[in-house]
Amino acid sequence: GAVVSQHPSRVICKSGTSVKIECRSLDFQATTMFWYRQFPKQSLMLMATSNEGSKATYEQGVEKDKFLINHASLTLSTLTVTSAHPEDSSFYICSARVRGTGLFGSNQPQHFGDGTRLSIL
Amino acid sequence: KNQVEQSPQSLIILEGKNCTLQCNYTVSPFSNLRWYKQDTGRGPVSLTIMTFSENTKSNGRYTATLDADTKQSSLHITASQLSDSASYICVVSADSGAGSYQLTFGKGTKLSVIP
Numbered sequence: 001g002a003v004v005s006q007h008p009s010r011v012i013c014k015s016g017t018s019v020k021i022e023c024r025s026l027d028f029q030a031t032t033m034f035w036y037r038q039f040p041k042q043s044l045m046l047m048a049t050s051n052e053g054s055k056a057t058y059e060q061g062v063e064k065d066k067f068l069i070n071h072a073s074l075t076l077s078t079l080t081v082t083s084a085h086p087e088d089s090s091f092y093i094c095s096a097r098v099r100g101t102g103l104f105g106s107n108q109p110q111h112f113g114d115g116t117r118l119s120i121l
Numbered sequence: 122k123n124q125v126e127q128s129p130q131s132l133i134i135l136e137g138k139n140c141t142l143q144c145n146y147t148v149s150p151f152s153n154l155r156w157y158k159q160d161t162g163r164g165p166v167s168l169t170i171m172t173f174s175e176n177t178k179s180n181g182r183y184t185a186t187l188d189a190d191t192k193q194s195s196l197h198i199t200a201s202q203l204s205d206s207a208s209y210i211c212v213v214s215a216d217s218g219a220g221s222y223q224l225t226f227g228k229g230t231k232l233s234v235i236p
Binding site: 043 | 125157165170210
């Protein structure tokens with residue numbers, strides 16, 4: 001089945017550090033990848049939609065200058081948390097949808113990575 | 122505003138017992154409903170998908186139901202195992218048109234199966 005690899009799985013760093021998280025689709029091409037943030041006991045919150053070869057689409061309230069997204073290829077999207085602060089500590093999860101799902105795209109599942117636990121001290 | 126409400130928030134059951142998780146939604150226009158299992162510290166994994174015309178769908182010991190009229194879904198787990206301990210998330214897809222769609226996530230039900 002479709003596999004999405006997310007790296008690193010855990011990051012602990014000092015306030016002010018920039019952190020890059022990678023999301024790779026291992027055995028399929030993903031025109032679109034999604035980045036989510038999940039706080040304890042909360043649902044996944046969509047941060048942005050990453051489109052290969054174009055700018056990401058950010059959800060309302062998400063600072064695009066703080067959460068930089070690059071989707072340079074059909075199998076890789078990166079999320080960079082710039083100048084991270086303790087309030088940015090969270091569980092970040094990416095997902096990808098199989099390319100070319102056409103009219104029935106909504107019935108194709110999003111395949112999720114295993115997440116990155118970010119802790120800012 | 123699209124919303125997905127899940128109940129109960131948490132549940133503890135004995136190994137071997139059955140349980141049912143509930144999902145109520147107000148999402149429009151409805152496209153499909155999916156149940157995910159999320160182990161602690163891992164990403165969600167899809168269990169079942171229900172479209173508008175489907176009432177019941179099974180995946181092993183997991184059986185999902187959908188009542189599109191009342192906008193309710195349930196996930197029934199039979200003969201629970203310790204490995205079923207996880208959060209179960211109900212996700213409803215709304216068709217935004219032009220081949221795009223929006224997902225609304227529930228907060229999940231945290232299931233703990235104890236020996």
